[in-house]
Amino acid sequence: MEKDDQASWTESYSRLRPTYTEYCRKLKELIETIIYSADVDVVQIDGRVKDVDSFAEKLTRKAGKYTDPLKEVTDLVGIRVITYYMEDVNEVADLIRNEFHVLEEHSVDKAAELADDQFGYSSFHLIFELGDSRKSLPEWRAFENYRAEIQIRTALQHAWAAVNHKIEYKKAHEVPRELRRKLFRLSALFELADEEFSNIKQEGLELSRMYTRVVGGGDYDVEINADSIAAWISVDPLVQDLLMRAKDAGYPRIDEGGSSQAAFDRTRLTEALDAYSIGKLSSLVDTLRDADEHIAPALRALSNEGIENNGFTSPEDLILQLLLVLQKADGGEWSDLYTSHLEEFENAKRLLPES
Numbered sequence: 549m550e551k552d553d554q555a556s557w558t559e560s561y562s563r564l565r566p567t568y569t570e571y572c573r574k575l576k577e578l579i580e581t582i583i584y585s586a587d588v589d590v591v592q593i594d595g596r597v598k599d600v601d602s603f604a605e606k607l608t609r610k611a612g613k614y615t616d617p618l619k620e621v622t623d624l625v626g627i628r629v630i631t632y633y634m635e636d637v638n639e640v641a642d643l644i645r646n647e648f649h650v651l652e653e654h655s656v657d658k659a660a661e662l663a664d665d666q667f668g669y670s671s672f673h674l675i676f677e678l679g680d681s682r683k684s685l686p687e688w689r690a691f692e693n694y695r696a697e698i699q700i701r702t703a704l705q706h707a708w709a710a711v712n713h714k715i716e717y718k719k720a721h722e723v724p725r726e727l728r729r730k731l732f733r734l735s736a737l738f739e740l741a742d743e744e745f746s747n748i749k750q751e752g753l754e755l756s757r758m759y760t761r762v763v764g765g766g767d768y769d770v771e772i773n774a775d776s777i778a779a780w781i782s783v784d785p786l787v788q789d790l791l792m793r794a795k796d797a798g799y800p801r802i803d804e805g806g807s808s809q810a811a812f813d814r815t816r817l818t819e820a821l822d823a824y825s826i827g828k829l830s831s832l833v834d835t836l837r838d839a840d841e842h843i844a845p846a847l848r849a850l851s852n853e854g855i856e857n858n859g860f861t862s863p864e865d866l867i868l869q870l871l872l873v874l875q876k877a878d879g880g881e882w883s884d885l886y887t888s889h890l891e892e893f894e895n896a897k898r899l900l901p902e903s
Contacts, residue, residue: 557617558604564618568597571691572625579627579698582643590640591630591703598624622654622675625696630706633746637672637700644698648676651695671701671709704742708735768830772821774814780829781863786836790843794866797847813864820868836867839874846873 576595583590598606603624607617614620629640644650654675675697683692701709752775759779762770770776781787826832839846847870860866 554604554607554611557607557614558600561603561618561624562600565597565600567690568624568694571694571696572597572627574687574691575625575696576627578647579629579644582647583629583640586639586643588636588639588643589632590636591632591706593630594628596626596628598626619693619695622651622695623697625694627696627698629698629700631700631702633749634702634742635746637702640700641672641674644674644676644700647679648682649679651675651677671699671705674698674700702742704738704745708738763829768828768833770829772818772827772829772832774811774818776829777814777818777864781867784833786833787863787867790836790866790870791863793843794847794860797844799847799860810862810864813862813868817864817868820871824871835871835874839870842874843870846870 572595576593580593583593598621603617603621606621607614618624631637631640656673675695677695678688678692682688756775756779759770759776760783763776763780764783768780770780821827821832826835836843860869
């Protein structure tokens with residue numbers, strides 16, 4: 549490609565770049581919707597449009613490669629999806645393949661390209677364009693001939709890429725011998741860590757299923773942690789009874805959907821139980837059963853204390869607040885962990901009737 553042609557293509561791209569920017573914005577929003585609708589939890593989704601200088605530099609660097617750069621340069625629009633786990637990379641890639649027309653001949657798993665004697669930890673790249681059904685929609689018709697690149701990588705792959713970019717060694721043979729072994733070891737550690745995070749996730753799911761089976765069978769001889777509490781709350785009739793009694797006492801229906809708020813409340817609950825030396829579900833269940841006659845007065849006490857929104861954010865929150873009031877009513881010592889941020893319970897003992 550002659551210099552005059554390069555300048556002409558660069559000028560054309562400069563003129564069209566606002567359209568590419570709009571395409572990138574719409575594409576990012578669409579991909580966010582696709583991923584979140586599939587319940588895939590990701591770290592972040594970014595979009596970028598190649599700047600004009602980078603486009604011109606690429607034409608110069610790869611002179612003679614392109615006859616129509618606006619069609620042949622596949623990364624004018626780029627989307628990056630950063631996942632938590634390795635298996636999510638493949639799941640996101642499958643979603644993209646289902647929703648778009650992927651140009652497999654231009655797509656590549658960069659990590660699979662590495663030879664045994666190369667260091668690095670790369671991402672999954674797919675080149676795609678709109679599918680036929682979406683191209684026909686009025687809001688997408690202006691972009692029917694546009695392509696885009698999506699990079700899908702884990703958080704650790706992203707960290708490796710960011711730091712390795714600063715080191716500026718692209719190939720193993722470029723690295724001084726004194727540093728080569730360290731880089732090999734480091735890239736292997738990143739890959740191993742990614743695999744172990746996935747293993748921990750899978751083992752956590754298996755533990756959760758085990759807790760559900762055990763507790764559902766009536767066995768409470770289980771240590772208290774976030775997973776066992778979640779299983780207990782999901783299957784124990786005692787918890788459902790507490791929720792019904794809270795509802796009968798006039799509180800709004802409690803969210804049982806396993807939201808991020810519930811996870812936060814679960815952490816607070818496990819911290820409180822640890823502070824009160826309640827280490828097994830059997831001890832927690834016994835505490836609640838022994839306090840059965842005080843549950844209704846405790847709910848009234850909480851209502852009189854003006855709990856925010858006059859309700860509870862989750863079953864975990866209900867159990868925590870009941871335990872705090874019951875502990876106060878029993879004259880037990882408050883943990884310093886809660887004194888500073890649970891002042892609404894300061895008068896709970898006074899509000900409970902004399903036993």
